[in-house]
Amino acid sequence: xxxxxxxxxxxxxxxxxxxxxxxxxxxxxxxxxxxxxxxxxxxxxxxxxxxxxxxxxxxxxxxxxxxxxxxxxxxxxxxxxxxxxxxxxxxxxxxxxxxxxxxxxxxxxxxxxxxxxxxxxxxxxxxxxxxx
Numbered sequence: 001x002x003x004x005x006x007x008x009x010x011x012x013x014x015x016x017x018x019x020x021x022x023x024x025x026x027x028x029x030x031x032x033x034x035x036x037x038x039x040x041x042x043x044x045x046x047x048x049x050x051x052x053x054x055x056x057x058x059x060x061x062x063x064x065x066x067x068x069x070x071x072x073x074x075x076x077x078x079x080x081x082x083x084x085x086x087x088x089x090x091x092x093x094x095x096x097x098x099x100x101x102x103x104x105x106x107x108x109x110x111x112x113x114x115x116x117x118x119x120x121x122x123x124x125x126x127x128x129x130x131x132x
Contacts, residue, residue: 002065013091015084018064025065025125032058063127074124078113081126085111106132
């Protein structure tokens with residue numbers, strides 16, 4: 001299943017990997033936020049103290065799909081995207097949707113491409129996973 005992006009754009013290391021009008025592939029987009037909050041026992045305190053060290057991190061994963069006229073064009077797009085992630089294994093992930101824009105320093109942990117042939121067409125699905 002694929003869903004058309006109506007206002008969301010995703011940029012990684014200066015390159016748009018999802019533009020408005022392109023499609024999310026599959027049925028999930030995952031973004032987890034983890035924080036370095038915890039509790040410590042205070043001497044003589046009735047309750048533990050909550051501390052936060054100000055670090056936020058978490059993985060992001062999603063897939064993008066594009067349709068092409070020929071397998072060669074799909075393969076060319078896949079190689080260009082993987083060449084970009086090869087050259088930028090660390091970078092800035094920018095998520096834009098509506099009036100919200102987030103920027104996160106991440107590492108690319110996976111970039112997988114699958115070329116399929118639904119009906120009479122050619123489809124490229126590129127799955128990204130980031131940590132940071």
